[in-house]
Amino acid sequence: MEPTLLKARGLEGSRTLASYLSRGGYEGLRRALALGPQEVTKSVIDSELRGRGGAGFPTGRKWTFVPKDHPGPRYLVCNADESEPGTFKDREIIEHDPHLVIEGIAIASFAIGAHTAYIYIRGEFVRWANLLEQALGEARREKILGADVLGSGYSLDIWVHRGAGAYICGEETSLLESLEGKRGFPRLKPPFPAVVGAFGKPTVVNNVETLACLPSILTRGPAWFASIGRPRNTGPKLFSVSGHVVRPGVYELPLGVTFREIIFEHCGGIRAGRKLKAFFPGGSSAPVLTAAEVDTKADFDACAEAGTMLGSGGVIVLDETVDMVEAAANLAHFYAHESCGQCTPCREGSDWLVDILHRILAGHGRAEDPDTILRICRFASQGMTICPLGDAFSLPISSIVSKFRDEFERRIAAATPAPPRKHPVLPWAGPRPGFGR
Amino acid sequence: MPKLTIDGREVEVAQGTNLIEAARLAGIAIPYFCYHPYLSVVGQCRICLVEIERQPRLAIACATPAADGMVVRSQTSSRVREAREAVMEFLLANHPLDCPVCDQAGECLLQDHSMDEQGGQFSTHMVETRRTFPGLERRLLGPHVVQNQNRCIHCSRCIRFTQEISETSQLTYVSRGNHAYIDTFDGRPFDDPFSACAADVCPVGALTLREFRFRKRAWKLRSTPSICPGCSIGCNLWIDHHERIVYRFTPRENPKINATWLCDYGRFLAESLNAHGPAPTFRDEDGSSSSPPLEETVRALALELKAARTLRVVASANLSNEELFLAREIFAGYLHGELVTPVWPGEPRRMKNGHGVWLASSDAHPNANGARRLGLDIVDESGLARFLYGAADLTVLLDPLAHPYLAGEEALQLLRVGHTLVFSQRQHAVCEFARWTMGVASLACNEGTFTSGADQVQRFQAAFAPPRGALPLWQWFTLLARELGLARLAVATPRDVFQLMVSQERSFAGLAWEELGGFDTDSYREHQHVG
Numbered sequence: 001m002e003p004t005l006l007k008a009r010g011l012e013g014s015r016t017l018a019s020y021l022s023r024g025g026y027e028g029l030r031r032a033l034a035l036g037p038q039e040v041t042k043s044v045i046d047s048e049l050r051g052r053g054g055a056g057f058p059t060g061r062k063w064t065f066v067p068k069d070h071p072g073p074r075y076l077v078c079n080a081d082e083s084e085p086g087t088f089k090d091r092e093i094i095e096h097d098p099h100l101v102i103e104g105i106a107i108a109s110f111a112i113g114a115h116t117a118y119i120y121i122r123g124e125f126v127r128w129a130n131l132l133e134q135a136l137g138e139a140r141r142e143k144i145l146g147a148d149v150l151g152s153g154y155s156l157d158i159w160v161h162r163g164a165g166a167y168i169c170g171e172e173t174s175l176l177e178s179l180e181g182k183r184g185f186p187r188l189k190p191p192f193p194a195v196v197g198a199f200g201k202p203t204v205v206n207n208v209e210t211l212a213c214l215p216s217i218l219t220r221g222p223a224w225f226a227s228i229g230r231p232r233n234t235g236p237k238l239f240s241v242s243g244h245v246v247r248p249g250v251y252e253l254p255l256g257v258t259f260r261e262i263i264f265e266h267c268g269g270i271r272a273g274r275k276l277k278a279f280f281p282g283g284s285s286a287p288v289l290t291a292a293e294v295d296t297k298a299d300f301d302a303c304a305e306a307g308t309m310l311g312s313g314g315v316i317v318l319d320e321t322v323d324m325v326e327a328a329a330n331l332a333h334f335y336a337h338e339s340c341g342q343c344t345p346c347r348e349g350s351d352w353l354v355d356i357l358h359r360i361l362a363g364h365g366r367a368e369d370p371d372t373i374l375r376i377c378r379f380a381s382q383g384m385t386i387c388p389l390g391d392a393f394s395l396p397i398s399s400i401v402s403k404f405r406d407e408f409e410r411r412i413a414a415a416t417p418a419p420p421r422k423h424p425v426l427p428w429a430g431p432r433p434g435f436g437r
Numbered sequence: 438m439p440k441l442t443i444d445g446r447e448v449e450v451a452q453g454t455n456l457i458e459a460a461r462l463a464g465i466a467i468p469y470f471c472y473h474p475y476l477s478v479v480g481q482c483r484i485c486l487v488e489i490e491r492q493p494r495l496a497i498a499c500a501t502p503a504a505d506g507m508v509v510r511s512q513t514s515s516r517v518r519e520a521r522e523a524v525m526e527f528l529l530a531n532h533p534l535d536c537p538v539c540d541q542a543g544e545c546l547l548q549d550h551s552m553d554e555q556g557g558q559f560s561t562h563m564v565e566t567r568r569t570f571p572g573l574e575r576r577l578l579g580p581h582v583v584q585n586q587n588r589c590i591h592c593s594r595c596i597r598f599t600q601e602i603s604e605t606s607q608l609t610y611v612s613r614g615n616h617a618y619i620d621t622f623d624g625r626p627f628d629d630p631f632s633a634c635a636a637d638v639c640p641v642g643a644l645t646l647r648e649f650r651f652r653k654r655a656w657k658l659r660s661t662p663s664i665c666p667g668c669s670i671g672c673n674l675w676i677d678h679h680e681r682i683v684y685r686f687t688p689r690e691n692p693k694i695n696a697t698w699l700c701d702y703g704r705f706l707a708e709s710l711n712a713h714g715p716a717p718t719f720r721d722e723d724g725s726s727s728s729p730p731l732e733e734t735v736r737a738l739a740l741e742l743k744a745a746r747t748l749r750v751v752a753s754a755n756l757s758n759e760e761l762f763l764a765r766e767i768f769a770g771y772l773h774g775e776l777v778t779p780v781w782p783g784e785p786r787r788m789k790n791g792h793g794v795w796l797a798s799s800d801a802h803p804n805a806n807g808a809r810r811l812g813l814d815i816v817d818e819s820g821l822a823r824f825l826y827g828a829a830d831l832t833v834l835l836d837p838l839a840h841p842y843l844a845g846e847e848a849l850q851l852l853r854v855g856h857t858l859v860f861s862q863r864q865h866a867v868c869e870f871a872r873w874t875m876g877v878a879s880l881a882c883n884e885g886t887f888t889s890g891a892d893q894v895q896r897f898q899a900a901f902a903p904p905r906g907a908l909p910l911w912q913w914f915t916l917l918a919r920e921l922g923l924a925r926l927a928v929a930t931p932r933d934v935f936q937l938m939v940s941q942e943r944s945f946a947g948l949a950w951e952e953l954g955g956f957d958t959d960s961y962r963e964h965q966h967v968g
Contacts, residue, residue: 339614340613344483347617350615351614356565385483386480
């Protein structure tokens with residue numbers, strides 16, 4: 001398949017505006033400005049583009065949720081917070097083709113009637129924030145952005161806003177809180193951001209990859225885009241493959257390829273001739289699939305049928321040497337560290353999972369631990385929390401426990417009783433760390 | 438007006454009412470920790486989960502507005518019960534469960550819920566070492582609030598209070614997730630003028646009041662509705678007392694005045710209600726003093742008052758409407774004395790009502806408006822000084838705390854001229870030379886009405902009978918009236934005085950004693966101690 005999103009990868013000086021224009025850059029934006037917002041939205045709906053950030057919500061439909069009669073201002077936010085473990089696709093796009101993202105933002109902003117757009121970029125992405133700033137500078141100088149976009153009379157400004165290093169700020173509502181300068185706490189929905197978003201105004205939040213799809217939808221037409229992949233799962237998708245494969249990296253493939261093809265053809269199979277044990281199909285928040293499920297198609301609907309999700313397309317491959325209890329503990333630690341602490345089930349549950357899993361790893365497992373883990377996961381997911389972080393750790397960890405329960409039981413069977421607790425009898429008898437007055 | 442069914446009970450509620458309030462109207466208690474009727478809804482604690490027909494997931498009642506035709510199940514749904522039990526298990530996983538030594542016990546939402554819905558039969562799968570916050574178990578956050586972070590359930594009520602109500606934004610979360618703790622924004626003392634409300638809204642024992650903690654178990658306290666004596670705003674409050682000792686004030690809900698808040702100044706006046714006046718004393722010309730029995734005192738007073746050729750009376754805006762009325766009728770009307778009411782502006786106080794509007798105090802008295810309604814002569818400091826410079830045989834001070842000027846050197850010199858009768862709730866410099874000192878019982882023993890800043894007549898009740906020797910001022914006046922032969926005023930209760938005022942005073946016409954003030958003592962909110 002001919003690459004669309006990673007067209008510029010490997011080209012000399014691909015990040016410059018000159019290179020981008022020589023490849024037909026900003027043609028999509030020109031066409032969008034000629035078509036008008038309604039037609040642009042219709043094209044995107046017809047292309048059946050679904051959000052690439054993780055949820056897979058139809059992008060065109062999301063735009064239609066913005067109230068038509070709102071006096072404005074409206075905002076478009078490009079979510080470049082890419083913090084899902086195992087995901088590094090947006091970074092790749094920005095690295096090679098920042099103008100592709102900017103053009104996508106301009107098209108989407110025009111479609112929803114926004115005159116200000118923000119790129120919320122993960123705080124650690126200093127290099128990529130700088131690349132975007134450079135590209136934005138070029139676009140402003142060449143009057144592609146500003147008061148008069150490409151001579152159409154439409155005005156647009158794009159600002160880069162760097163996050164401060166919280167996983168939760170990739171969630172759209174806490175991203176908006178963070179953008180407003182507040183603590184990154186997810187908001188209760190409804191109201192949805194399309195109605196009450198950044199600074200209380202209608203806001204659309206789209207992923208970098210989603211926005212990067214827009215220029216080609218406009219230049220080559222929605223029918224071309226819809227012809228890639230399967231019905232309802234159309235278009236090219238970036239898969240960032242990491243873990244025990246021979247050639248980890250970012251691959252642009254049509255939606256609907258099998259994970260077998262991704263892992264064994266494109267990535268050259270498992271390293272050192274070992275066997276595949278399991279893989280996360282869409283970042284660490286997606287329930288794990290076993291080697292037997294490797295023929296699952298890599299698209300939104302097929303993954304949902306298999307009881308998991310395509311998520312961000314971050315495929316994490318685990319070979320036979322991986323201890324699944326350790327993998328679960330690793331995941332639990334990450335989510336406990338990143339839980340914002342608002343909702344009881346997520347705050348308490350994630351930390352509790354860490355305690356249990358670390359105890360099992362220390363050789364002090366108890367026979368009831370797998371069931372306790374499943375119970376915690378059950379009550380920390382499925383709407384028990386404001387944002388999906390509860391699901392994000394519950395689903396993968398419960399899938400690990402149910403699919404690899406024998407590994408847990410083997411560890412627990414070999415366990416020794418835990419030593420007596422070491423915490424002080426009186427809570428104030430222990431050493432005091434530095435905090436407090 | 439949406440009509441919905443909750444646990445099989447139909448109820449019609451106003452548009453925009455959430456399911457917790459709708460259920461309350463239907464007589465069903467949905468538990469909650471982070472929800473507070475006067476704070477924004479955050480939906481954090483997840484204990485208020487309910488099942489709504491045709492919705493696959495459980496919804497949080499606090500953030501779900503009632504809709505027409507909605508069928509909600511709370512207690513009757515096994516899914517809801519199971520989920521709430523799980524939430525309790527999560528909440529208690531790291532809670533220290535130190536109820537026996539926790540001062541919040543008895544008014545703790547977590548404890549109440551555990552006892553009500555789980556019958557105290559708590560079980561958990563938790564076998565890990567509990568998370569603790571070393572160094573934050575007993576920390577003075579500010580002048581009044583003591584923090585025990587181990588007990589915190591991260592409901593963020595205190596944080597929202599300082600952001601939305603007191604508008605100082607002093608409190609915040611520090612750190613993240615399960616290790617987040619409450620702290621002041623940059624480590625400065627939590628000196629918000631409403632800081633004690635943060636402890637009020639705390640559903641557990643994480644924030645308690647330095648002034649109250651370990652003084653009395655919550656279930657021992659009796660609550661009597663009253664009005665704050667601190668300033669002219671007239672905040673509604675409960676006097677919490679036990680065995681004739683006042684332990685604290687807690688806010689009594691009134692959306693028009695103080696929602697469920699009290700300022701720290703007003704709240705910590707509570708202890709001053711435990712003073713019930715110096716012992717009644719007669720001081721002779723030669724300086725010897727004696728304490729005659731009550732009947733003798735009243736008789737002697739009446740004689741003294743009748744004998745005075747020129748009589749001047751300093752009333753006080755701290756007195757109730759009834760007391761001011763009696764004072765006017767007896768001293769000005771019958772005895773033809775000259776009567777003034779000093780009003781002192783005091784420190785400016787403010788209070789946010791339930792509609793988010795700031796109210797400001799006009800003076801430091803709870804009843805200056807009552808004095809105005811009764812047409813009394815209001816004077817400021819210089820007016821009071823001028824009044825005292827005028828000569829008189831006999832000066833009567835109805836309340837030496839009516840104005841700080843009365844404790845000054847100048848006033849004390851002026852009051853030494855001629856005889857002085859003092860009715861006082863507390864020991865005062867005037868009592869040292871006054872011919873007669875009469876002990877007055879505090880607000881806790883008094884009954885009557887105040888006219889608050891917004892010209893609202895509000896009633897307060899007596900918490901307990903006064904100790905021997907002290908009487909509420911209205912009772913001194915009725916006794917005097919009987920002795921002076923004023924049968925009309927020699928009535929038995931403040932209610933009777935009020936009826937007299939209603940029939941006689943145009944400014945009080947049409948008011949009914951029973952309808953003054955919110956006396957809904959059994960309201961669910963009160964039980965839940967949300968305020």
